[in-house]
Amino acid sequence: MCGALLVRNPKGGLDRPIALYSTALILLLLANIFPFLTLEIGGRQEITTLFGASQAMYNAGMGELAVVVFLTSILAPALMMTSSLYVLLAVRFRKSLPGVRVLLSWIGHLEPWVMLDVFMLGVLVAFVKLGNMATMYTGNSLYAFMGLIVVFAAASSSFDTHLLWHKLGIPGRKT
Amino acid sequence: MRARDVGLASCHTCGLLLHLPASGHTHCPRCGTPMHMRKPNSLNNTWALLIAAIIAYLPANLYPVMTVISFGKSQSDTIMSGVIYLFAHGDWPLGLIVFIASVLVPLLKMLALLYLLITVQKKSHRRRLQRTRLYRVVELVGRWSMVDIFVVALLAALVNVGAVATIEPGAGAIAFSAVVILTMFAAMNFDPRLIWDYQGEDNG
Structure with a gap:
């Protein structure tokens, strides 16, 4: 009646989100080890990593914001990917692993706090703002990060919580 | 039914x-x-979070979100002056996106929640479909306001070249992220099904 999307059936079953989330996890790792952006000003270079953004907030005495930035750009995506993979693999190989239900119910609550795409917009704005005062170079991590946004979006849209809950069924009742 | x-x-x-x-x-x-x-307690919780967000909205816009210290001179930027800077120096499409994400969205989001709360409390049965859609949009776009916090964090991480140039985050950034997070929680606490209650009274 209100026009909201209720159910859809993504193609590819469980294998597609498993593949996509594994890729996303590797990309997140890559995005964290290489330099993210390099700034050159007055002959001096300043290299920052993805983690550097939250570190800078912490160094400036803003622990709260450091937590917010770390949570939305690294921790929440990492938790969402690992817990999704855990649940997917458990259901795919019909293993009853501990905590599957708890994790699956938390994935939905985690999703709004994954702000990879918003972070990317922030990178663009930072680029423009520093454009006339310094030279900026993109690092390998930035490319990994861009890939991560695309793969993550594909992964979460092929991740079907309804299907997973249906396969898990109700404890003590045959489905 | x-x-x-x-x-x-x-x-x-x-x-x-x-x-x-x-x-x-x-x-x-x-x-x-x-x-x-x-x-x-959907209505009470949403009201409490929304009022907290409205209070935090004032320092979020009045205090600087960051200070640029360059060659001994310091210049503070609020959310709004950051947007104006983008319009003046950068390109206007990006300025427009940031204006929408960091000025328009938080303001409209709080007004929308206010409207939803008041109409539900007045047991209004007008424009139910539109109000439900409004709620979905509010839930969806809220996170984009966080972009300013990321910009400040990135700038502070990048521009840290001692005497030449340093960018420090300001108190406004904390207040602003509080607005974003509080409104996100407010939207999560609101139960859109309340919009569809009280319909037995009029059209059966």
């Missing part, structure tokens, strides 16, 4: 449709989360 009228509700977390006991509260047998006919 609502699901409530026949004693049915679906789980917020896993979507299982259940017959709820007369009390209206139980635990979902499939995922274990507490289930309610309507989110408990």
